[in-house]
Amino acid sequence: MKWLLAAVALGAALITTQALADNYPIRPVRVFTTSSAGGISDIFMRALNEKMQPYLGQPLIIENKPGGAGNIAARFCQEAPPDGYTICIINADTMIYNQFLYKQVPFDPEKGLIPIVNLFHLIQVLVVNSSLNVKTVDELVAASKSKPGTLNYLTASIPCVVYMDTLTLVNNIRTPQLPDVPTLADLGYRGAPSQTWYGLFAPSGTPKPIIDRLNAEVRRAFEDKDFVDKFVITRGQVPAINSPDEFAKEIVTDRVDANEVVKVSGMEPQ
Secondary structure, rough: HHHHHHHHHHHHHHHHHHHHHHOOOOOOOOEEEEEOOOHHHHHHHHHHHHHHHHHOOOOOEEEEEOHHHHHHHHHHHOOOOOOOEEEEEEEEEHHHHHHHHHHOOOOOOOOEEEEEEEEEEOOOOOOOHHHHHOOOHHHHHHHHHOOOOOOOOOOOHHHHHHHOOOOOHHHHOOOOOOOOOOOOOOOOOOOOOOOOEEEEEEEOOOOOOHHHHHHHHHHHHHHHHHHHHHHOOHEEEEEEEOOOOHHHHHHHHHHHHHHHHHHHHOOOOO
């Protein structure tokens, strides 16, 4: 009898959840961004709102929560009710690297947020002053060795700092003082520390039917070639649309790689 009651209760809960998703949304959906007004995630979400509002029947209300290397927006998102009316656009740095770069983060990157969809990869380019007269990474490394302590660089994120600090490791250069420390090449690493992406997330506990609905509507928006060309491609980004499960698996893999890269780089949590 107990198992029958449990089955009935579970069935009722599933029906209620599905009914909630079928009627979703009945009011505006709040979106936290990691950037201030005019930043990458802010501009993109405002464009996506215009595209998705006819599909959803409700607008996306953008709320900027910049600062703290994305931790602030992630915390606000995690602490919101898991009812589908608060989501957030978070980048890879926050979700993949921060837990290894900071002694404390104000949200749980592994359990606090649920992936909805990966939106796009942000293409980053390594450029040098033409006066250096180098055309490859190998030549840049060689130039740096020939003039130690004289080259400076600027970068937009901490993961890029990790990458720059490990360029010599990428070139399979091993110090005699640390013969047992693996290089990144030994670890099978062949590229940047991780791809820089921006994805949509919801607070943990948000019903799956709502996650799936949001994923489907974003996919629908990205089916419009004009939208993708105007708001993704021409802005130096590459579409990365996938399912919630595929995105979750990518994050797990990226997080393992990021942890290893930070260890090899020697950077200590701040």
